[in-house]
Amino acid sequence: MSVTSERPKNQNIIGLTTADYKGLPSTLCSGCGHDAITSQIVKAFFEMGVQPYQVVKMSGIGCSSKSTAYFMNASHGFNGVHGRMPAVATGAVLANRNLICIGVSGDGDTVSIGIGQFCHLLRRNVPMIYVIENNGVYGLTKGQFSATADRGSRLKTGVVNDLPPIDCCALAIEMGCSYVARSFAGDPKQVVALLQGAISHRGTALLDVISPCVTFNNHEGSTKSYKWAKEHEELLHEIDFIPYFEQVETVDYGEGEIKDIPMNDGSHLTLRKVDRDYDPMNKNGAIRLLQESRDAGQFLTGLIYVNPVSENFVDVLNVIEEPLCLLPQNQVRPGPEALKQVMRELM
Amino acid sequence: MSTIQVEPQAEPVPDSPQRQVVNDFSIQVATVNGSGSQSSNNVLMRAIFQMGVPVSGKNLFPSNIAGLPTWFTIRASKKGYVGRKREIDVLIALNPETAKDDVEALEPGRVVLYEEKLNLSKLRNDLTFYPVPFSKLAAEIAEDAKMRKLVANMVYVGSAAELFGIEMPEVEIAIGKWFKSKKKAVDLNVRAAQLGAKYVRENLLKKDPYRIERMDETRGKIIIDGNSACALGSLFAGVTVVAWYPITPASSLCESLIEYMRRYRIDRQTGKATFAIVQAEDELAALGIAIGAGWAGARAMTSTSGPGISLMAEFTGLAYFTEIPCVIYDVQRVGPSTGLPTRTAQGDILSLYYLSHGDTRHLVLFPANMQECFDLSIRAFDLAERFQQPVFVATDLDLGMNTWMSDEFRYPDLPIDRGKVLSAEDLERIGEFARYRDVDGDGITYRTLPGTRHPLAPYFTRGSGHNEAAKYSEKPGDYLQLVERLARKYETARLWVPEPEIRYSTEGARIGVVAYGSTDAAIEECQDQLRTEHAIDTNYFRPRALPFTAHVQKFVDRCDRVYVVEQNRDGQLADIIKLDVSCPQKIRKVLHCTGIPIDARFITDQILAQEKGA
Numbered sequence A: 001m002s003v004t005s006e007r008p009k010n011q012n013i014i015g016l017t018t019a020d021y022k023g024l025p026s027t028l029c030s031g032c033g034h035d036a037i038t039s040q041i042v043k044a045f046f047e048m049g050v051q052p053y054q055v056v057k058m059s060g061i062g063c064s065s066k067s068t069a070y071f072m073n074a075s076h077g078f079n080g081v082h083g084r085m086p087a088v089a090t091g092a093v094l095a096n097r098n099l100i101c102i103g104v105s106g107d108g109d110t111v112s113i114g115i116g117q118f119c120h121l122l123r124r125n126v127p128m129i130y131v132i133e134n135n136g137v138y139g140l141t142k143g144q145f146s147a148t149a150d151r152g153s154r155l156k157t158g159v160v161n162d163l164p165p166i167d168c169c170a171l172a173i174e175m176g177c178s179y180v181a182r183s184f185a186g187d188p189k190q191v192v193a194l195l196q197g198a199i200s201h202r203g204t205a206l207l208d209v210i211s212p213c214v215t216f217n218n219h220e221g222s223t224k225s226y227k228w229a230k231e232h233e234e235l236l237h238e239i240d241f242i243p244y245f246e247q248v249e250t251v252d253y254g255e256g257e258i259k260d261i262p263m264n265d266g267s268h269l270t271l272r273k274v275d276r277d278y279d280p281m282n283k284n285g286a287i288r289l290l291q292e293s294r295d296a297g298q299f300l301t302g303l304i305y306v307n308p309v310s311e312n313f314v315d316v317l318n319v320i321e322e323p324l325c326l327l328p329q330n331q332v333r334p335g336p337e338a339l340k341q342v343m344r345e346l347m
Numbered sequence B: 001m002s003t004i005q006v007e008p009q010a011e012p013v014p015d016s017p018q019r020q021v022v023n024d025f026s027i028q029v030a031t032v033n034g035s036g037s038q039s040s041n042n043v044l045m046r047a048i049f050q051m052g053v054p055v056s057g058k059n060l061f062p063s064n065i066a067g068l069p070t071w072f073t074i075r076a077s078k079k080g081y082v083g084r085k086r087e088i089d090v091l092i093a094l095n096p097e098t099a100k101d102d103v104e105a106l107e108p109g110r111v112v113l114y115e116e117k118l119n120l121s122k123l124r125n126d127l128t129f130y131p132v133p134f135s136k137l138a139a140e141i142a143e144d145a146k147m148r149k150l151v152a153n154m155v156y157v158g159s160a161a162e163l164f165g166i167e168m169p170e171v172e173i174a175i176g177k178w179f180k181s182k183k184k185a186v187d188l189n190v191r192a193a194q195l196g197a198k199y200v201r202e203n204l205l206k207k208d209p210y211r212i213e214r215m216d217e218t219r220g221k222i223i224i225d226g227n228s229a230c231a232l233g234s235l236f237a238g239v240t241v242v243a244w245y246p247i248t249p250a251s252s253l254c255e256s257l258i259e260y261m262r263r264y265r266i267d268r269q270t271g272k273a274t275f276a277i278v279q280a281e282d283e284l285a286a287l288g289i290a291i292g293a294g295w296a297g298a299r300a301m302t303s304t305s306g307p308g309i310s311l312m313a314e315f316t317g318l319a320y321f322t323e324i325p326c327v328i329y330d331v332q333r334v335g336p337s338t339g340l341p342t343r344t345a346q347g348d349i350l351s352l353y354y355l356s357h358g359d360t361r362h363l364v365l366f367p368a369n370m371q372e373c374f375d376l377s378i379r380a381f382d383l384a385e386r387f388q389q390p391v392f393v394a395t396d397l398d399l400g401m402n403t404w405m406s407d408e409f410r411y412p413d414l415p416i417d418r419g420k421v422l423s424a425e426d427l428e429r430i431g432e433f434a435r436y437r438d439v440d441g442d443g444i445t446y447r448t449l450p451g452t453r454h455p456l457a458p459y460f461t462r463g464s465g466h467n468e469a470a471k472y473s474e475k476p477g478d479y480l481q482l483v484e485r486l487a488r489k490y491e492t493a494r495l496w497v498p499e500p501e502i503r504y505s506t507e508g509a510r511i512g513v514v515a516y517g518s519t520d521a522a523i524e525e526c527q528d529q530l531r532t533e534h535a536i537d538t539n540y541f542r543p544r545a546l547p548f549t550a551h552v553q554k555f556v557d558r559c560d561r562v563y564v565v566e567q568n569r570d571g572q573l574a575d576i577i578k579l580d581v582s583c584p585q586k587i588r589k590v591l592h593c594t595g596i597p598i599d600a601r602f603i604t605d606q607i608l609a610q611e612k613g614a
Ligand SMILES: Cc1ncc(C[n+]2csc(CCOP(=O)(O)OP(=O)(O)O)c2C)c(N)n1
Pocket: A061, A062, A063, A064, A065, A082, A105, A106, A107, A108, A109, A110, A133, A135, A137, A138, A139, A140, A141, A146
């Protein structure tokens, strides 16, 4: 597969460089999985040629939620309250449908305190990218278990988790999410491709990325450590992303080797078979896969489910094309005759 | 208020039919929740209104969908008093469960119009009883049982109309208005009313003094409930994003807003909505959505009642600290906890003032009537964007769900105020931007909206400590500077919030009365009672917002004693006034918290009792 491109190598299609997508220096622990994901977010937005001024970065509270400050300084950001980023993001997207919204959250932020809002965001299919930086613990409050910790996994202090984990991807599919992926912060190539796919998607795009907490959950006995994840990661497929602005030359693939997923904006995700035949457009198959892999203690990564033609929340609400926040007075304040009419009816 | 008139009292004298009580009595209809009496009560009230007589209507209903007792009270008042009248003059009894108690509660000389089957006339001998077989009459025109029940309601309207001089053509017009284009329903209900009237004409002899006679006091007036008035205010304020979660007594605010928005805010050319309304999963999300939208530049709102306010506490602090506009309606009900969910109170005042942890103080508006529900709603959106913070509009169940007479609403004469928002062009011209820098010295800083195409525009909003440039900071100096500026902004707000209504007695009265919100409805009547019955002259002060304007100190200075009248247990606004004025010992409390709207007589009695000890 080769692509055509005439621009300088360090510039994207809108003439910006990676530096234009950088954020503040991270204050997270060195080696934290969250920082690895941050780098891929910078890369994905750069490569997609997204205008930073059109992006809003939303987050809740947690080490993961701080990450939005560490990429794209040239975008507005909003670090709100713990577990409630979905609502704030929903409001922002409704106010201005032209915004490209990325939310970054933690496992605690998303499926402990915030599980209600998370479910309703997915159910509404709010157009945004939602990244869970999943480390199985509350990093910021010093390492208590979160609701994604596996049963039997052990804290440094020796405490064992004896409750079952919530599977964010299974939950997302159940809630009607139209783009569901699982990845690993130690697999940058896959993370960036899935992020680019997410940028091309018109509904909620969920990425559940295992993102080890090097300070509180990276030891022997943890199932969210780098070591564990590296040893257990099984790729569902190898993912390539071809943006809408690049032309693909037809290449012959072996029968059944490659699945091509056309995205809403004209981009493509190509999924190259690794071990198993897997169709991420089959919802029941996706649910079965998650169920089976959980029972088998497997750590599968890749694009788990996608439905590129879904209608999003802004469409459902029949919202006008111009951003609501910019409508002039004459479009939002009915004239005196309207008030007169209402008054007459009440007389 | 200049002269002390000693008028003959309008109290009816029992057992003297020659003495007429005209356009000054209350009718209470006692029915069962879910029996469809809403239409008939409304028709009865409207018919009186159409005869030019001032009316108000209050629904006392249970937290239940069907089967529990409910009472609807209509007050006709030639003087235009709209507060609750403590005494019931005419009882229309249809509910077997409460009929006995209802009859027993009446003052002597009053009237009972009742379903014949209930057999009430033996209960007392100091009342006038009118038995009418409402359901039997209904059976004459409606076959199935459900229909008969509904129609029986309109039969009592006809009977009442005949008894009290309410003109049948007005009843018919009111029926037409209520059932609108449903011709069959209109015809059936008109027949029912006529039957009720005919029965009275042919079988009963009028023995009571109460009468409605034509006046000309309602021309150009409307009848509306406060929630609809607030919804209209939001519509004309240009709200664009609305998120809400159902709760009595606030639900009908957003429900009527949805209706109005569908009617007036669909773009003609595209058929698309110039708004987004979300029924959220809870009040946390509702406010979160409003805050996200306000941050992105929309005019955003939510509406709720006490329990929702409690859930909104954390988000309110976020919006205060990060300076994001949004409007929050609190249609108050009785708390704490679930409390009395279908009863009225003013118990959230302190919560609203200080909602959330840390040092916070909020802008709270107190509309007291329908016109203000409309006007102050519009003001609330302007203030929210001007001050970049949450603005609460505090009404209550009495204002929000009951029906009130009002002047026609005035179309807003000021353009929408979007506050200090910098566009890309502004940024280009100015050449610098710091989100939280107090450039103008009024505590209000400039903001940019996400999506603004200029390198200076982006900033990072955070609920954690931040400096002028919106950068994360835990430096003591930065924090202090920030919270002191927020306090300064609040001081600025004193000059912008709606001014109080003040009525000084020309007699140089030294007693002050303070009330706000729905309590205002009872004040004029109370002041009249104090003056005509006890020769006590009073000044009146009605704050329309928190923070207070400078007027409150001046008012207290001009009085020896100030009675703050409100509908909660502890005197919440009185305590805030005490904090604000230099002579808190002058402040006294008149408190009513039964869930039933306060009435003038209660206030009068309380003030008299406290004056005795003065
Ligand atoms: C209402 C509320 N409760 C508790 C906290 C404390 N708190 C801050 S972050 C956090 C957990 C964060 O965990 P997670 O979302 O997994 O993020 P991580 O730090 O692991 O990246 C908690 C409990 C808070 N900020 N707000």
